[in-house]
Amino acid sequence: MGYAKYFEDNQEIMLSRTEHKRNFNVSHVPVQHFVCPYCNLVEYSQEKLFEHIKNEHNITHPVIVVNGKVVNEAECSVAQIESLNIFTYGFADIIFLDDGVYSPTASESIDLTVKAKKLLDINGSFEISVGEKNLCIKKYSVKEVRDERITPIIREWEKAIVEGIMITMNLPSDLNEIEKEYLKGFYNYFLACISDGDDKKQRYYEAYTILQEFNPINSLGICVLKVIAFKFNWINSLLHLCEMAHDEFNAVCSFYMDGYKGKLDAIIIDYQNSLYIEDSIREHVDAISNFMFGNYVDVESYLSEINLEEVVDRNFKDRLLVLLRETSYASNNFRRARQYNDRILSPELIRK
Numbered sequence: 436m437g438y439a440k441y442f443e444d445n446q447e448i449m450l451s452r453t454e455h456k457r458n459f460n461v462s463h464v465p466v467q468h469f470v471c472p473y474c475n476l477v478e479y480s481q482e483k484l485f486e487h488i489k490n491e492h493n494i495t496h497p498v499i500v501v502n503g504k505v506v507n508e509a510e511c512s513v514a515q516i517e518s519l520n521i522f523t524y525g526f527a528d529i530i531f532l533d534d535g536v537y538s539p540t541a542s543e544s545i546d547l548t549v550k551a552k553k554l555l556d557i558n559g560s561f562e563i564s565v566g567e568k569n570l571c572i573k574k575y576s577v578k579e580v581r582d583e584r585i586t587p588i589i590r591e592w593e594k595a596i597v598e599g600i601m602i603t604m605n606l607p608s609d610l611n612e613i614e615k616e617y618l619k620g621f622y623n624y625f626l627a628c629i630s631d632g633d634d635k636k637q638r639y640y641e642a643y644t645i646l647q648e649f650n651p652i653n654s655l656g657i658c659v660l661k662v663i664a665f666k667f668n669w670i671n672s673l674l675h676l677c678e679m680a681h682d683e684f685n686a687v688c689s690f691y692m693d694g695y696k697g698k699l700d701a702i703i704i705d706y707q708n709s710l711y712i713e714d715s716i717r718e719h720v721d722a723i724s725n726f727m728f729g730n731y732v733d734v735e736s737y738l739s740e741i742n743l744e745e746v747v748d749r750n751f752k753d754r755l756l757v758l759l760r761e762t763s764y765a766s767n768n769f770r771r772a773r774q775y776n777d778r779i780l781s782p783e784l785i786r787k
């Protein structure tokens with residue numbers, strides 16, 4: 436079974452943050468990515484995503500996307516508005532918001548993030564009407580997530596998952612709404628870990644969407660976000676998260692930023708805590724760490740056990756290709772390194 440290690444203490448996070456800068460010299464510009472709310476495909480502009488949804492998914496009504504998630508219910512509660520986009524797809528001419536009427540004439544989608552943020556902050560809730568659709572968005576009334584209430588529940592779930600026992604969302608009644616929502620992120624995460632079915636990707640994505648809303652969140656939450664960003668090759672998000680908390684994923688970041696040139700000499704992480712992660716992710720993170728610390732024999736034995744051509748998961752395959760590419764670079768086999776690079780599809784993993 437696999438665990439991801441992370442820091443618990445905020446002070447240590449702060450300390451490690453400075454240490455992180457000293458050791459890794461992070462200098463990247465975060466790239467915004469837009470995830471299809473239906474199939475999780477990543478596009479690099481709102482327009483491209485819009486085109487994708489229109490062409491690939493059979494839409495017959497306006498779609499409201501709150502914080503990257505399609506909302507089909509008449510009501511939804513959020514900690515804050517990260518984004519609010521409405522896709523009318525020609526099924527509505529105007530959008531009613533509490534503070535006015537908006538017309539998506541320029542394109543068939545409209546970004547109302549700024550307006551929505553303001554309305555939610557001032558009024559605590561607001562309504563949207565678009566075509567036949569009405570949606571009420573509410574802000575959580577209680578903002579605090581109490582660690583001492585939350586962490587034991589997460590640990591209980593984790594233990595159950597390790598022991599093969601099914602977990603449920605039967606939560607103590609004294610938790611507030613935001614704590615329940617926060618836990619829903621972990622619930623989806625653990626179910627994603629053990630799922631072999633079609634819901635796996637969706638559960639991971641759900642966990643990411645929920646936990647991303649809590650900002651700043653505790654180390655466990657950041658760790659979950661890192662695991663998921665890693666799994667889907669959202670490398671820029673991973674880099675950003677690694678600036679927030681320092682742990683073994685920093686070796687992974689160094690790997691994706693500098694490749695074999697970013698080789699580390701010493702372990703500067705004091706492993707104190709851990710979170711359950713899927714074996715396949717655990718092994719891959721270990722392989723990258725081994726690579727970064729120069730334990731090439733371990734990396735080779737990891738790679739030798741996988742038949743690249745049989746790997747179905749495209750994200751996983753791309754990560755393997757990166758590892759093969761950097762291994763080739765490290766052994767001065769530049770031609771082979773380029774061949775591996777040419778086969779990578781994830782934009783954030785291709786070496787230009």
Ligand SMILES: [Zn+2]
Binds near residue numbers: 471475476487492
């Ligand atoms: Zn899609």
